[in-house]
Amino acid sequence: MFLTGFAGAGKSTCIKVAQRYCFEFCRAASIVWDDVTFLFTSTTGSSASLFGGNTIHNEAFLNGRIRNISQALRERWKKVRLLIIDEISFFTNEGIDKLNKKLQNLLGVSNKPFGGMSVVFSGDFHQLKPVLTRNDSVLYDQSRNGLFLGSINCAIIGPQSHRFDGDPEYGRVMRNFWQGNPTVQDVDYINEREVGQNGVELPEEEPDSDITYACPFNKQRNAISAGMFSKHIQSGGFPTVDMDDLPPDHTIIVEADIGSSSTAGNDGVTRVSPVVRDAILQHCGDADVTVGTSRKVDPSLKLYNGAHVMCNNNNMLKTHNIGNGTIARVKSIKLKSTAPHPIWKNWEGYKVLTVNARHVEYVEIERFPDNAKIAAIKKSIHELEADMIPDDDMSNTGADADRLAGLKHDLVAAQNAQCVKVLPTKSTAKVTVDLTGLGLTRQVIKGVKIQQLPLIMNDATTGHKLQGMSKDKLVVVDWDFKNANWVYVVLSRVRTRDGLYLLKPLPRDCLDKFQVPRELIAFEQTMRRLEEHNLTERVEMMAELG
Numbered sequence: 244m245f246l247t248g249f250a251g252a253g254k255s256t257c258i259k260v261a262q263r264y265c266f267e268f269c270r271a272a273s274i275v276w277d278d279v280t281f282l283f284t285s286t287t288g289s290s291a292s293l294f295g296g297n298t299i300h301n302e303a304f305l306n307g308r309i310r311n312i313s314q315a316l317r318e319r320w321k322k323v324r325l326l327i328i329d330e331i332s333f334f335t336n337e338g339i340d341k342l343n344k345k346l347q348n349l350l351g352v353s354n355k356p357f358g359g360m361s362v363v364f365s366g367d368f369h370q371l372k373p374v375l376t377r378n379d380s381v382l383y384d385q386s387r388n389g390l391f392l393g394s395i396n397c398a399i400i401g402p403q404s405h406r407f408d409g410d411p412e413y414g415r416v417m418r419n420f421w422q423g424n425p426t427v428q429d430v431d432y433i434n435e436r437e438v439g440q441n442g443v444e445l446p447e448e449e450p451d452s453d454i455t456y457a458c459p460f461n462k463q464r465n466a467i468s469a470g471m472f473s474k475h476i477q478s479g480g481f482p483t484v485d486m487d488d489l490p491p492d493h494t495i496i497v498e499a500d501i502g503s504s505s506t507a508g509n510d511g512v513t514r515v516s517p518v519v520r521d522a523i524l525q526h527c528g529d530a531d532v533t534v535g536t537s538r539k540v541d542p543s544l545k546l547y548n549g550a551h552v553m554c555n556n557n558n559m560l561k562t563h564n565i566g567n568g569t570i571a572r573v574k575s576i577k578l579k580s581t582a583p584h585p586i587w588k589n590w591e592g593y594k595v596l597t598v599n600a601r602h603v604e605y606v607e608i609e610r611f612p613d614n615a616k617i618a619a620i621k622k623s624i625h626e627l628e629a630d631m632i633p634d635d636d637m638s639n640t641g642a643d644a645d646r647l648a649g650l651k652h653d654l655v656a657a658q659n660a661q662c663v664k665v666l667p668t669k670s671t672a673k674v675t676v677d678l679t680g681l682g683l684t685r686q687v688i689k690g691v692k693i694q695q696l697p698l699i700m701n702d703a704t705t706g707h708k709l710q711g712m713s714k715d716k717l718v719v720v721d722w723d724f725k726n727a728n729w730v731y732v733v734l735s736r737v738r739t740r741d742g743l744y745l746l747k748p749l750p751r752d753c754l755d756k757f758q759v760p761r762e763l764i765a766f767e768q769t770m771r772r773l774e775e776h777n778l779t780e781r782v783e784m785m786a787e788l789g
């Protein structure tokens with residue numbers, strides 16, 4: 244099945260509802276149901292973690308060798324009745340071919356596509372493609388992927404978007420972008436949200452506010468995080484370096500433990516010299532330190548209670564539903580019992596505590612924003628407290644007080660269930676460091692042994708991590724026209740135009756950047772015809788049933 248529709252059409256929500264329906268059906272019919280009966284996966288860790296699923300790459304062992312597939316994994320797949328793959332626009336022809344072979348092997352059925360498994364491909368091809376894909380690798384190109392198209396026997400196209408229910412006019416403009424035909428008036432309408440114009444001001448940062456900064460490049464993301472940290476330091480409580488006072492312990496910079504490298508420096512030695520190490524810690528952001536093709540390591544993580552972070556590996560996706568792209572806030576930092584007392588360092592003239600990552604036992608993070616359960620409990624507490632009169636035991640009934648205590652207890656339990664302890668991990672990274680200021684030339688150092696927490700700061704995020712999310716407030720720092728559909732994906736995350744803040748206006752001459760590829764138009768026509776056929780068949784079947 245192919246489930247599609249424009250941003251916010253409710254594709255992910257629809258799958259959740261279908262899962263609930265299947266669960267209730269199985270329960271009523273006494274059919275065994277377990278956690279993989281309806282297997283929820285996504286092509287990215289960030290969207291998988293939004294609904295408590297895993298990536299399809301992990302579940303179907305896509306990056307492993309067939310001979311290494313364990314018996315336990317084969318047994319697990321035998322229990323799956325329906326496989327969901329969300330955010331399908333991030334999948335490629337190569338991915339589909341691999342999936343087909345892996346499922347045929349896992350299920351022991353080689354003469355049927357995907358080993359005979361029922362698969363729901365869900366997503367919107369008007370959204371982002373994988374970062375490193377060739378144009379001929381897109382799934383919707385009917386001349387290229389017979390397997391994908393040939394296996395789809397049912398299509399559902401969400402007719403409208405629910406994300407913009409609160410602002411239908413913004414939804415209408417987003418649909419124009421989706422269809423590839425925005426007008427200059429649409430661009431002007433968006434640009435009315437430029438900060439500094441028409442009385443638009445940046446939103447206030449409040450503890451529970453879900454403000455996201457969207458920017459195209461990781462360097463910009465790093466610069467925004469550094470700016471936010473400076474703001475945090477200057478907001479008070481940090482002594483300047485000429486004062487005797489010690490810095491507060493709610494804020495600490497966790498410096499990566501950097502060991503040797505596999506490439507020799509100018510002196511022919513593979514050791515990362517103290518000078519180079521200091522340069523990495525002081526001048527590099529996570530955009531400069533990468534593991535494998537894209538995983539980033541922040542050499543100098545600036546953590547404090549409430550800091551916005553993003554997890555960036557999938558090691559805990561299965562066990563704790565925290566994956567690459569899961570967003571969270573820092574709750575606490577625990578140092579090992581053997582750790583020396585953190586020393587302070589000079590950060591723009593202020594004293595800030597600093598510790599090496601090897602001395603950190605864990606950092607506890609809490610998913611953010613609140614899930615529906617926590618939001619509902621907070622709302623009930625707020626309403627009850629508003630009804631109760633402060634310090635007036637006569638008017639406030641005991642029942643109200645008991646209910647309030649019960650709600651607060653439930654809130655703590657629900658919040659604790661959202662918390663996870665993240666441990667430092669060891670990796671081998673490629674570091675790009677500018678050493679020209681030190682009179683040295685070595686700039687790219689490969690094979691650097693590094694230990695750090697698998698977290699990056701999330702004051703700002705790139706479009707690829709935003710896909711699949713709904714936001715109340717979004718600040719667009721800059722535009723990216725190089726990655727097709729970036730502008731549409733970013734703009735369509737926010738529920739209302741009032742929640743949008745632009746640091747740069749959208750260029751008025753960008754209208755030709757939104758054209759929908761011919762192959763995608765042809766693919767969607769095929770899907771529409773299939774949907775009509777499915778609906779007609781269904782009406783006929785219902786009529787036969789009387």
Ligand SMILES: Nc1ncnc2c1ncn2[C@@H]1O[C@H](COP(=O)(O)OP(=O)(O)OP(=O)(O)O)[C@@H](O)[C@H]1O
Pocket residue numbers: 248249250251252253254255256257367405406710711712713
């Ligand atoms: N039938 C519905 N009625 C009301 N609200 C809905 C409905 N379906 C979805 N929503 C709401 O609309 C928003 C977007 O839903 P959802 O994330 O499922 O859309 P999507 O199609 O998966 O979006 P995207 O393509 O951007 O990932 C969510 O806030 C969701 O709660």
